[in-house]
Amino acid sequence: MPGLWTTKPRRWCNVTDAQDVVRLASDEGAPAPEHTIAHAEPVAAATPTRPIKNVMKIQHRQSERHVLAVTVDNEAGILAKIAGLFTARGYNIDSLTVADISEDHAVSRITIVTNGPPPVIDQITAQLERLVPVHKVVDLTEAGPHVERELALVKVAGKGEHRVEALRLAGVFRAKVVDTTTESFVFELTGAPEKIDRFISLMRELGLVEVGRTGIVGMMRGAKGS
DSSP states (O other): OTTSSOSSOOOOSSHHHHHHHHHHHHHHTOOOOHHHHHTOSOOOOOOOSSOOOOOOOOOOOOOEEEEEEEEEEOOTTHHHHHHHHHHHHTOOEEEEEEEEOSTTSOEEEEEEEEEEOHHHHHHHHHHHHTSTTEEEEEEHHHHOOEEEEEEEEEEEEOOTHHHHHHHHHHHHTTOEEEEEOSSEEEEEEEEOHHHHHHHHHHHGGGTEEEEEEOOOEEEESSSOOO
């Protein structure tokens, strides 16, 4: 068939196109050029010759609970500065207590319970130390053995067996009755946070009405101060 083939070889993009041309040439009675099939093999995908480097590795570090004792000047706005530092950087505060500890009421002690991976805790400590009113920051969890205590007021209302059982459990946990009526008790309980959590859990089954907790205070064991 005139004009079907050109003198210049053609490359076909795939096997299917080449087969179509061969079929068309056969139908028309024209010979198919040899180069038509020769270049019909699919091109293999290129493979990388170098290994991929600098692959990012994400490490998930376990969060840890830490108790920080912060000694500060007893001045207006210091608590807001510390709370703002945590809020601005997305740090979590599980518990916070503050009170003056000096005779002239010039110095206060703030106890903060927070949690996070070790690098985050180190960053929190460093940033607290840079605040102007802060005298000292001690991580009691890292410093060594220490004592943690919390005070809670727990109100329970009930009659009959529930009232008797609430009073019995209060004796087991060494909780004091600081207020009582014919239908309710208010217990005062001090101890480790786990002890208070357990007592509150038991009181829920006996008519728990209200709970107030002070937050944790901590101190190093032994003669050395923090």
